[in-house]
Amino acid sequence: MSSTFASTLGLLLCLAPAVVHAVEVVRPLWARWVVNWVLPFFAPGLPRPSKALTHDDQIAMLDAALDAAPKDKAPAGADYIFLILFEQRQGSLAFIAVAVGVLYGLSLPMADRHALHLVFGTMAALFALVNANHAGVPGLGHHPRVSHNGRNVGILFALFWAAAAILNYIGFNT
Secondary structure, X not given: OOHHHHHHHHHHHOOHHHHHHHHHHOOHHHHHHHHHHOHHHXXXXXXXXXXXXXXXXXXXXXXXXXXXXXXXXXXHHHHXXXXXXXXXXXXXXXXXXXXXXXXXXXXXXXXXXXXXXXXXXXXXXXXXHHHHHHOOOOOOOOOOOOOHHHHHHHHHXXXXXXXXXXXXXXXHOO
């Protein structure tokens, strides 16, 4: 594999989060499309409309979380729910920014891609560690509610992001 091919592939793999999550900047609750139509494959299984969350289901779940907060802490509970959705939108914006960087980087000669490979290689390595953690490997924090499908996603994407990190490392060292 040539270093140019490794560099290009390393950059292209970093487009994945934007492809999946960019629309959530407009509507953070559209993450349900990933939950409904992508994650079931990790069960393994097929998506079923009868099991799919609706917008109304999501609002009911958020309302239930708000209702679960102690009454004297209701404002903090409301802020927590706001923050979850706010972070969803900011994450989408960050993925869009990564995509812009990738597309720009693809237009650069190899000698000028180093800074992008450093940033995206670091991102990919950290994503690999977080996904490995979701798969059950200790380290880099603790997610208190990893679902069965989330664990399976962690297994697959730990490998995906490790490959992206390695390819970006190769691109960085050329």
